[in-house]
Amino acid sequence: MKLTKKTRAAYLVGLLLLLFNMSFSMDNGYNLWLNYSKIDDASLLETYRNQLQTVFVTDGGATMDVIKRELDRGLGGLLQQEVRFEPNPTFQNQLIVSRYAELGEDLRTLVDPADLTSEGYFIRTIENKKHRMVLITAQTDIGLLYGTFHFLRILQMHQALDGLQVMESPKVDIRMLNHWDNLDRTVERGYAGFSIWNWHTLPDYIDQRYIDYARANASIGINGTALTNVNANGLVLTPHYLEKVKALADVFRPYGLKVYLTARFSAPIEIGGLKTADPLDADVIQWWKDKTKEIYDLIPDFGGFLVKANSEGQPGPQNYGRTHLDGANLLADALKPHEGVVIWRAFVYSEHDDTDRAKQAYSEFVPDDGKYRDNVLIQVKNGPIDFQPREPFHPMFGAMPKTPLMMEFQITKEYLGFATHLVYLPKLFEEVLRSDTYQKGKGSTVAKVVDGSLNHKKVTGMAGVANIGTDANWTGHPFGQADWYGFGRLAWDPYLDSGTIAEEWLRCTFTNNENFVGPVKKMMLESREAVVNYMNPLGLHHMFDTGHHYGPGPWVDNLSRPEWNPVYYHKADDEGIGFDRTKTGSDALSQYAPELGEKFGNLETCPEEYLLWFHHLPWDYQLKNGRTLWDGLGIKYQQGVDQVGDMIKTWEDMKPFVDEYRHNQVSMLLGIQLKEAKWWRDACMLYFQTYSKMDFPKEMEKPENTLEHYKSLQFPFAPGIRPTWN
Ligand code: GCV
Secondary structure, three states, rough: OOOOHHHHHHHHHHHHHHHHHHHHOOOOOOOOOOOOOOHHHHHHHHHHHHOOOOOOEEEOOOHHHHHHHHHHHHHHHHOOOOEOOOOOOOEEEEEEEEEEEHOOOOHHOOHHHHHOOOEEEEEEEOOOOOOOEEEEEEEOHHHHHHHHHHHHHHHHHHOOOOEEEEEEEOOOOOOEEEEEEEEOOOOOOOOOOOOOOOOOOOOOOOOHHHHHHHHHHHOOOEEEEEEEOOOOEOHHHHHHHHHHHHHHHHHHHHHHEEEEEOOOOOOHOOOOOOOOOOOHHHHHHHHHHHHHHHHHOOOOOOOOOEEEEOOOOOOOHHHHHHHHHHHHHHHHHHHHHOOOOOEOOOOOOOOOOOHHHHHHHHHHHHHOOOOOOEEEEEEEEEOOOOOOOOOOOOOOOOOOOOOOOOEEEEEEOOOHHHHHHOOOOOOHHHHHOOOEEEOOEOOOOOOHHOOOOOOOOOOEEEEEEEOOOOOOOOOOOOOHHHHHHHHHHHHHOOOOHOOOOOHHHHHHOOOOOOOHHHHHHHHHHHHHHHHHHOOHHHHHHEEOOOOOOEOOOOOOOOOOOOHHHHHHOOOOOOOOOOOOOOOOOOOHHHOOOHHHHHHOOOOOOOOOOHHHHOEEOOOOOEOOOOHHHHHHHHHHHHHHHHHHHHHHHHHOOHHHHHHHHHHHHHHHHHHHHHHHHHHHHHHHHHHHHHHHHHHHOOOOOOOOHHHHHHHOOOOOOOOOOOOOOO
């Protein structure tokens, strides 16, 4: 068939439209929140194009090149025009990115460098006789990079440039991801594929992902990454692997991202050929000094060591009759000459200690407050047990005023539905950070402990256990990206509001359409309470099935260590349910400030969300709403299920605003979430009914299966842990 010119043109237009639609409906999420698609508001686009006709970026090293590349990509995409970089500032309708020291006198008077830390920045729109420009300035190149990403975010969010006055400095020094990535590329508690570190092809093959990983982290201010699992493998400290680590550090450096490694305490024996790893042994001390120097010779800005010791079978100083203090100070001394830090984890509980697990870390660390070297940070999980859907804050926060306590959040959802459930974690992080420890009177929030403002500030930090893997969209669930994003934003500023963060993420990732942003933000903010309701309501905790932690296992009672069994935590019996942590029980409450001891200890004032965390109560205990505890539990479980149902409805209405690919992904995942929410409700309520012997409340739907059915379920291949089967 011979095509006429007209038909050919029509085909071409059709093909272009098809391609456009395909790309629109095939967004696989790889670009994360760094989505620089064209500004779809025509008049705003015109205004931006006028205001940003050219760009001037100060000359410099690798970070300045990164800035230029990002502006080229960002402005090029958002404004859909070629970005014109000028060799000199014109000050007219120009974006200027310049170090503070290189600004002319007249511009310098407009910004006060005293307000800036080394990573901080100013963004200002300046309009006067001589200037008509947007200025990004900072003391350092990294500050300029952070300012550049912030500026691009302003455009992504369609905000006006007129009168722009931004001054930002991070409130926390070390803002890092902890990867629980093994050298064989499995990821402990990882649900988004395999480890992105391809140890086999490193150091010669630099995957584009490494660069995009660094970009994404820099865009939210993350400045550190511990590459390997805290359940560490000493091999990573051998020359063969250190060469690979160096290659990653070289990629990350221009983005301000420092590399840290997990140090296996027994490495001097395993890879050093010594007979002991005793922290007071002279050869061991020398071995760590030499090893540390070897690392710094390769990676001069190496961040330091992250250590899990004497916890869950990991080796540590206690194997030699020494203490955590001895172990941490040993490594601190080795790192000190190189300005590195030791991040020593407080996640410890002992198989020889039968006191309440919630109390053990405090008992081991608090007595040594003030004795740690000044380059030691103690990294404390947000709650005293283990990243549960809800826990009260860890009592160590505020209890060690002379020691920097670093926050550890879990971004990966080990206990919150893996990467299949939509649960917006910044809401959880915010709750913890805003909790009042009362350690120096009212207002002594966890955020103030973490940012060092409550006590003498030495070095401060916040870590998040990464949820990143080789999945196309990095995090498995498209909304898991919001948890990575939100963690970074809160590490930068622990006082940010989770709603603001959700809105930023939605606008940058999807669209600025208010009909999308409003309802989806609401859905995200409510999603955390939903998971608490359908998994662990009213203060219940750790009722997850054995090992893999996938799904409910409240009946599990046969694991070798008592505190690995869910029955240890809920203590359901014929009388009632809950863990008595008051004076009549484990007295864990005494580790909190007296104000909280009284508040949580008194049933009149204990918030219902912590009721069964602190109290063992009869099944017919009367809740504030007049219903029995038993009814209250059933109602909460049902509420959680209903909340997921509402999320599904909200998401269905969002079809017009989201590309088909991601819309479909989220719809399918919400379907799984609903199924699993019902599973949790039914399995837990049926099991507890064997003790309460009471009828389900009328508000609760009837269970879909029998208790025996739920007990019989097995998942030998559940992700996140190496599979085990018989
Ligand atoms: C890395 C929990 C997890 C473990 C994890 C541990 C930790 O127990 O289940 O997989 O190990 O916490 O934080 O060290």
